[in-house]
Amino acid sequence: MKQIMRITILALILISNIGFSQKKVTELKFDTKYFNAVDKWVAFPKKDKDSTYVYGFIYLDNQAGFTFNYETKFQIKEQELINIKRDSIVGLMKYRLEPNTSLVSVLTENQISALNLPKEPEWLSIYKERSDQVDYLKKEGYHFNHVGASDLALEPLLKAYEIDPHFDGLEFELSYAYNHLGQYEKAIPILEKAIENNPENYYFYRELGFSYVNLNKIDEAEKTYRKGIKMSDNDFEKSEMAVNMAQAYFKLKNKKKFDEWAELTRKYAKENSQYVQYIDHFELNWNKK
Incomplete structure (x- = not known):
């Protein structure tokens, strides 16, 4: 009887941890200024009537300044991040960030993994070629x-x-x-x-x-x-x-x-x-x- 109870309690703990982990994956905190998110994957707040979040990568273009490279969008459904496929006719989109840019949510390692993203984009190295000069x-x-x-x-x-x-x-x-x-x-x-x-x-x-x-x-x-x-x-x-x-x-x-x-x-x-x-x-x- 004691053995059955122990297994039941363990099962409850596992279920609880899974639920907590899912919450962490989908939790977004829009509390970071863009210049504190350089070389990071970020999401922008969605509009009230929208169901999707725009996300991408912030980097510093040494000539043009702080830049957001648009990746695509994602939705949150049943505690999962769901990538929305980008329109094939949409090319590379970059936006220069201004002082009035909204706060962003820096994506966690779990969120980056859930969206099947690399740690950083391959093209980033182009902007780092002379970074020690x-x-x-x-x-x-x-x-x-x-x-x-x-x-x-x-x-x-x-x-x-x-x-x-x-x-x-x-x-x-x-x-x-x-x-x-x-x-x-x-x-x-x-x-x-x-x-x-x-x-x-x-x-x-x-x-x-x-x-x-x-x-x-x-x-x-x-x-x-x-x-x-x-x-x-x-x-x-x-x-x-x-x-x-x-x-x-x-x-x-x-x-x-x-x-x-x-x-x-x-x-x-x-x-x-x-x-x-x-x-x-x-x-x-x-x-x-």
């Missing part, structure tokens, strides 16, 4: 910086920096990533070496001034921004440097210095631009705590 790594970092994912930009940028620190555009991307992440102390030595190598690049002064401002090194920031403004031929960049200094003096309640940098902001910024609106806001709220 400086220009590739710098561009990879640029794409991550461009979408605000500077934490992901650091790895390729640091690899490139070890190979050729003065490669065109690399020092800017690396210092930008550090500044974006609030790691200002790490950005400063990168920029100091960059300026020593190329003192005519005003972008280096813009980033270095930003580092100093956020470390409350106001004198250093002001000297740096003045140099950057002097050599820049770009009014927008000049206005950005100026408004950063104006904001710093607004926080310090140094009216004389604020007025000086507010005037420079208005000089270089377009009328009714966001930076001019910032200056107006600072002036209206000067006496408020």
Whole structure:
């Protein structure tokens, strides 16, 4: 009798585990940003009235940016993923992913297996041929910086920096990533070496001034921004440097210095631009705590 009960309980456990496993296979979690799903199979949310999910592979095209390679669609029926055969007249379809792209569900190993997919597509190797070279790594970092994912930009940028620190555009991307992440102390030595190598690049002064401002090194920031403004031929960049200094003096309640940098902001910024609106806001709220 005890033996029969043991077998019955074991059978129940097996049935329970099978049900749990099926649930796992069909469970989709749309909680991942596309730039966190590079080199992964993903599914996109379906529309309310739709019964199918679009899926495919996200990769980084070093020239064009983050790209979704459409595979086909699947349905979920009776706890199974059912592939929907793609129309034979439909060729390879690729979509460049924009900042407003919806969250995706990264497919699990079980889901990839259920859909009879390889770990990664064969064609992916084409986009990885030069992935250990400086220009590739710098561009990879640029794409991550461009979408605000500077934490992901650091790895390729640091690899490139070890190979050729003065490669065109690399020092800017690396210092930008550090500044974006609030790691200002790490950005400063990168920029100091960059300026020593190329003192005519005003972008280096813009980033270095930003580092100093956020470390409350106001004198250093002001000297740096003045140099950057002097050599820049770009009014927008000049206005950005100026408004950063104006904001710093607004926080310090140094009216004389604020007025000086507010005037420079208005000089270089377009009328009714966001930076001019910032200056107006600072002036209206000067006496408020």
